[in-house]
Amino acid sequence: MPDAVHVGSGKVRELYALDAERLLLVASDRISTFDVVLPTAIPDKGRVLTGLAAFWFARTRALCPNHLLAVRPDGRSTECRRLAMLPIECVVRGYLAGTGWKDYRAHGEVCGHRLPAGLRESDRLPEPIFTPATKAPSGHDENITRAQAAALVGAERFGAVERLSFTLYRFAADYARERGIIIADTKFEFGLDGDGRLVLGDEALTPDSSRFWPADQYAPGGPQPSFDKQFVRDFCELTGWDKTAPGPELPSTVVAGTRARYVEAFERLTGIPFATYLADPNVVLS
Ligand SMILES: Nc1ncnc2c1ncn2[C@@H]1O[C@H](COP(=O)(O)OP(=O)(O)OP(=O)(O)O)[C@@H](O)[C@H]1O
Ligand SMILES: [Mg+2]
Numbered sequence: 001m002p003d004a005v006h007v008g009s010g011k012v013r014e015l016y017a018l019d020a021e022r023l024l025l026v027a028s029d030r031i032s033t034f035d036v037v038l039p040t041a042i043p044d045k046g047r048v049l050t051g052l053a054a055f056w057f058a059r060t061r062a063l064c065p066n067h068l069l070a071v072r073p074d075g076r077s078t079e080c081r082r083l084a085m086l087p088i089e090c091v092v093r094g095y096l097a098g099t100g101w102k103d104y105r106a107h108g109e110v111c112g113h114r115l116p117a118g119l120r121e122s123d124r125l126p127e128p129i130f131t132p133a134t135k136a137p138s139g140h141d142e143n144i145t146r147a148q149a150a151a152l153v154g155a156e157r158f159g160a161v162e163r164l165s166f167t168l169y170r171f172a173a174d175y176a177r178e179r180g181i182i183i184a185d186t187k188f189e190f191g192l193d194g195d196g197r198l199v200l201g202d203e204a205l206t207p208d209s210s211r212f213w214p215a216d217q218y219a220p221g222g223p224q225p226s227f228d229k230q231f232v233r234d235f236c237e238l239t240g241w242d243k244t245a246p247g248p249e250l251p252s253t254v255v256a257g258t259r260a261r262y263v264e265a266f267e268r269l270t271g272i273p274f275a276t277y278l279a280d281p282n283v284v285l286s
Contacts, residue, residue: 003018004016004017004018004024005017007023011032011037012027012028012030012032012049012208013025013026013027013028013203014026014028017082018079020082021081021082021194022079022080022081022082023079023080023081023082024072024077024078024079024080025077025078026046026076026077026078027045027046027047027049027050027076027077027078027203028041028046028076029041029042029043029044029045029046030045030046031045031229031232031258033229033232033233033236033247034233034236034243034247036243036244036245036246036247037245038232038247038248039246039247039248039249040249040250040255042255042258042259043255043259044259044262044263044278045258045259045262046076047074047075047076047277047278047281048206048207048262048263048265048266048274049203049206049207049208050071050075050077050078050203050281051071051075051266051270051274051277051281051284052205052206052207052265052266052269052270052284053068053078053203053204053205053206054078054281054284055269055270055272055284055285056172056204056205057200057204058284058285059171059175060168060172060200060204063164063167063168063171064167064168064198064200065197065198065199065200066199066200066201066204067080067081067191067199067200067201067202068080069081071281071282071284071285072281073280073281074281075277075278080201081199081201083190083191083192083193083199083201084191084192085189085190085191085201086152086153086157086161086189086190086191087134087135087152087153088132088133088134088135088149088153089133089134089135089141089187089189090130090132090161090162090165090187090188090189090190091130091131091132091133091143091165091185091186091187091188092128092129092130092166092168092169092185092186092188093110093128093129093131093185094124094125094128094169094173094182094184094185095122095123095124095125095185095211095213095220096115096119096120096122096123096125097122097184097185097211097223098185098211100143100185101121101122103143104119110129110131110143111129111130111131111132111143111144111146112145112146112147113129113131115129120220120221120222121220121222121223122184122213122218122220122221122222122223122224123220123221124220128170128173130146130162130165130166131143132144132146132148132149133187134152146158146162157198160198161188161190161198164188164200168188168200168204168205169183169186175269176212177215179269179271180214180215180216180268181212181214181215181227181265181268181269182212182213182214182215182218182224183205183212184210184211184224185210186204186205186209186210186211187209187210188202188204188209189201189202207226207227207228207229207262208228211224211226212226212228212265213225213226213227214227227261227265228258228261228262228265229258230261231257231258231261232250232258235250235251235254236248270284
């Protein structure tokens with residue numbers, strides 16, 4: 001890529017600088033489970049993530065400014081505004097799952113939010129809660145209290161990202177619910193542009209940054225089948241893998257099943273056939 005300088009790699013994305021103001025985020029087909037990137041890729045997963053995030057960016061622009069400038073014809077590369085990312089992950093939870101459930105079971109609260117007694121795993125919360133986390137370089141993010149998060153980014157800015165996160169979550173959760181998908185929780189990352197304005201960055205409202213549950217199978221009182229990675233997790237459990245790197249190779253049935261679920265999430269949420277997106281990624285922007 002002659003017009004770009006590689007500036008970083010995450011578990012899923014490669015980052016390139018296009019110039020001082022713009023980055024190219026390229027979403028690979030890598031899949032991680034239990035925080036380990038597996039040796040087998042899921043074809044088109046990066047395109048699904050890129051297309052879905054762009055779809056939401058286009059639809060939430062009036063609620064919150066975001067970094068998206070353009071999606072490239074490959075369907076997996078996003079040109080975006082380069083931001084100074086805030087050092088917190090902005091998590092909104094509408095349901096009790098993952099570390100939220102763990103913390104609740106241990107202490108009756110999540111990130112300083114006292115919750116009613118007697119909630120079950122995967123129960124819907126009376127109101128969504130904001131549960132910030134640190135952006136740990138190791139990949140294992142840690143929940144922190146609202147006060148700790150406010151100390152990291154400043155009280156005023158904290159208030160602003162909390163409000164924006166709730167607004168985005170409520171909009172997307174309502175939208176998805178009508179299409180048969182529960183967004184149990186989701187993570188946003190915000191940054192500051194050159195003028196110090198808050199801008200939504202990274203990916204947003206994708207199966208990698210959220211828990212998507214099929215609404216017709218929702219049954220609180222235990223873990224829910226996740227929309228995307230369930231095949232992979234189930235397979236990994238079966239192999240007896242100890243969840244440290246390297247992870248197991250995935251058989252072709254698991255790869256195909258997982259790809260189908262990612263594509264299904266894309267099609268259900270956007271209402272656009274995935275083949276149409278592949279032919280012209282700009283369809284998600286209008
Ligand atoms: N507009 C932006 N400007 C600057 N950095 C950004 C922007 N949008 C996203 N980023 C950063 O780019 C990276 C995206 O890469 P990726 O999602 O693969 O990694 P990650 O989520 O940090 O780490 P991992 O997924 O490995 O835990 C993140 O560090 C994110 O904070
Ligand atoms: Mg990421």
